[in-house]
Amino acid sequence: MKYIDAHLHINYGGFRKEQIDNYLKDPELEFCLLHTWQELRPSIPSLYQPLPLEDILDIKSQYPDRLVPFFAPDPTDPNWQQLMESALARGVKGCGELKVNLKWSDHALDDYLDFLNKKGLPLLIHMELPRRQFFIEKRSTWDKVLDKWFNNYKNGATRYYTERLIHSTVVLEPWLDSHLVDFAGYLYDFEGLEQRVKEFPNIKFIGHGPHFWNNLGAQLSPKHTYQQGTYHTFGLIDKLLSTYSNFFCDISGYSGWIALNRNHTQTKIFLSRHADKVFYGTDNVFLGQREFIKSLSLGSEIESKIFYKNIVSLIF
Ligand SMILES: [Zn+2]
Numbered sequence: 001m002k003y004i005d006a007h008l009h010i011n012y013g014g015f016r017k018e019q020i021d022n023y024l025k026d027p028e029l030e031f032c033l034l035h036t037w038q039e040l041r042p043s044i045p046s047l048y049q050p051l052p053l054e055d056i057l058d059i060k061s062q063y064p065d066r067l068v069p070f071f072a073p074d075p076t077d078p079n080w081q082q083l084m085e086s087a088l089a090r091g092v093k094g095c096g097e098l099k100v101n102l103k104w105s106d107h108a109l110d111d112y113l114d115f116l117n118k119k120g121l122p123l124l125i126h127m128e129l130p131r132r133q134f135f136i137e138k139r140s141t142w143d144k145v146l147d148k149w150f151n152n153y154k155n156g157a158t159r160y161y162t163e164r165l166i167h168s169t170v171v172l173e174p175w176l177d178s179h180l181v182d183f184a185g186y187l188y189d190f191e192g193l194e195q196r197v198k199e200f201p202n203i204k205f206i207g208h209g210p211h212f213w214n215n216l217g218a219q220l221s222p223k224h225t226y227q228q229g230t231y232h233t234f235g236l237i238d239k240l241l242s243t244y245s246n247f248f249c250d251i252s253g254y255s256g257w258i259a260l261n262r263n264h265t266q267t268k269i270f271l272s273r274h275a276d277k278v279f280y281g282t283d284n285v286f287l288g289q290r291e292f293i294k295s296l297s298l299g300s301e302i303e304s305k306i307f308y309k310n311i312v313s314l315i316f
Pocket of ligand 1: 007009035097283
């Protein structure tokens, strides 16, 4: 069955021009959406990697029919409108990936969203909660171990338990505090998002990212970076997809993968219920998502919507 990758980047996660050349050799892959990342003031510069539009347009010139460029200038860039207009004139089809340390209620987004609304453009968003990130100069192997231990090792569980232990003994607290830096999060307020979805009905919002997918289930545990384990009640994203015709999502990244693997029965219900609203995508993370979707036996009609029909009707 043919498919479209709705969420891809060039020069990200070791995925360079050669890897895209190879990826596009798959005759079933119709085309890919390539997204930028632009943040003028990242809260932790080492977590940010600029993904400029020029790199996308460069490779697109080689594959004019196989690559669809998206572009999301930082909304706090005084020139965002000029940049967006020139990007649209150069064949950009939507705004993405918007991954900036703003909340949805921020006024910096007012004119930006109004512009996208008037143009009726899709908008791919990345949602991630603020946190205190463990930061250490990685001079030795031990530093590297600590960095892993206090960030994402065991899906955040090692950090959760060690921090609790440190806070209860007090002795190591000053040491830990000296290594924690504030990460501001990305577009994480769901209430603000819902207001914007209502306010701008012509924008096709596409949800994605850890905080987005963590809300597949209604309960959240502070123990894990990515929520894991089974759940009984659907959470906020089910509500947004059910309520708003201009709200969509992509399954890409570890966040989508982990969430959809929490409970396959629930995943089947979720994907069937929102069959017109879900896009296949990878975010340069190749975990066998295609085989996984097929293994759920959703039926060819739903599969074809998720794999390509939904994206085609979104863009064209
Ligand atoms: Zn991405």
